[in-house]
Amino acid sequence: MILTGYKIIKEVKGGKIKITPFDHNRITTNSYDLRLGSKLIRYTSKTLDPKIKPDFKIMDIPKSGMIMQAGDFLLGETEEMVGSDSYVPIIHAKSGTARMGLFVHVTADLIDIGYYGKFTLQLFATLPVKIYPYMLIAQVSFWQPKGKIVLYKGKYQNSDGPKPSMCYKDFGKINK
Amino acid sequence: MILTGDYIFKELLKGNISIYPFKRSQINPNSYNYRLGKTIKVFDKFVNGKSVFKKVVIPESGYLLEPGKMYLGNTYEFIGSKKYAMSLIGRSSMGRLGLFLQVSANLGHTTSYHKWTLELVALKPIKIYPKMIIGQISFWTNFGRIYKYGGRYAKINKPQESFININIHDFNRV
Numbered sequence: 001m002i003l004t005g006y007k008i009i010k011e012v013k014g015g016k017i018k019i020t021p022f023d024h025n026r027i028t029t030n031s032y033d034l035r036l037g038s039k040l041i042r043y044t045s046k047t048l049d050p051k052i053k054p055d056f057k058i059m060d061i062p063k064s065g066m067i068m069q070a071g072d073f074l075l076g077e078t079e080e081m082v083g084s085d086s087y088v089p090i091i092h093a094k095s096g097t098a099r100m101g102l103f104v105h106v107t108a109d110l111i112d113i114g115y116y117g118k119f120t121l122q123l124f125a126t127l128p129v130k131i132y133p134y135m136l137i138a139q140v141s142f143w144q145p146k147g148k149i150v151l152y153k154g155k156y157q158n159s160d161g162p163k164p165s166m167c168y169k170d171f172g173k174i175n176k
Numbered sequence: 177m178i179l180t181g182d183y184i185f186k187e188l189l190k191g192n193i194s195i196y197p198f199k200r201s202q203i204n205p206n207s208y209n210y211r212l213g214k215t216i217k218v219f220d221k222f223v224n225g226k227s228v229f230k231k232v233v234i235p236e237s238g239y240l241l242e243p244g245k246m247y248l249g250n251t252y253e254f255i256g257s258k259k260y261a262m263s264l265i266g267r268s269s270m271g272r273l274g275l276f277l278q279v280s281a282n283l284g285h286t287t288s289y290h291k292w293t294l295e296l297v298a299l300k301p302i303k304i305y306p307k308m309i310i311g312q313i314s315f316w317t318n319f320g321r322i323y324k325y326g327g328r329y330a331k332i333n334k335p336q337e338s339f340i341n342i343n344i345h346d347f348n349r350v
Contacts, residue, residue, distance in 0.1 A: 001177055047240065048273045048302040071243075073274045073299040088178050088206050106299065107278055108271030110263075110314060112205040113180065122271045124299055145206060146317055147183020152205045156268065165272035174201070174209075175308050 256289025
């Protein structure tokens, strides 16, 4: 079952959902609206290889905005730290974002229960689109789990900004 | 409701979820990590309104996916459930590298059991390896009586291109 906005507020107050900073006005019927942070990552490696640490640069989005060209792929961050030890979060674009042709994730919408931190947004523009720091860009919904909960303890825990893929760190170990 | 990793394992032992081959280390807090199979199909050309794909065996040394192309792959594992609906996505570690594992078709129907076809789209040139852990599947409880899916793809175990043209002909005949 998916939580309603009203239930999300109750669980934020009760501490079962953490959203920092939290603003009542950004609750929607079934989700909470998330803002884009101010940092972006652009990979500078010509070819990406999950076995090798990628090269990248970190940039600030100017207050006056930044244009992503069609085909651009950048990693962004949510301004909010989000997580729950009781519910499973799923990230979505705001429909207004999607209507501009901008993806906010690349088939990786599911957050592990127990994760807490900023979400890394996988920004992919299918049309030229201007983005601004702190604009409302995405939304998070919360889903009730069934079964005993074992919390996430992975390599992206407590992310405080956009995090590039750390696939290379355990590629050899997990792919045995 | 979405099943937790612990519950996925319990239901696997009961036979309500099937994953073969299965490794306990591939269980996540609320999903299971699946692997990429050993072959992919590379889009070659568009002829008479139909996409033609070429089969490629992914070398152990890796295969480079190019942006702007679409590739069909499959899961290394047979995955299915007679009791739960499924959602198949990529791992966040692959999403962060700009690799789509499906093209807005994440839903897996209750009662299907097969090697799933993946739709790989790369936003940057990226290397893939046979049998690498590449995505995740989650399991969801149903509400209502389960009516068996009679879909064309439910028992297919190789990267399978779309049958959609055939569907259109069927439709036109009616």
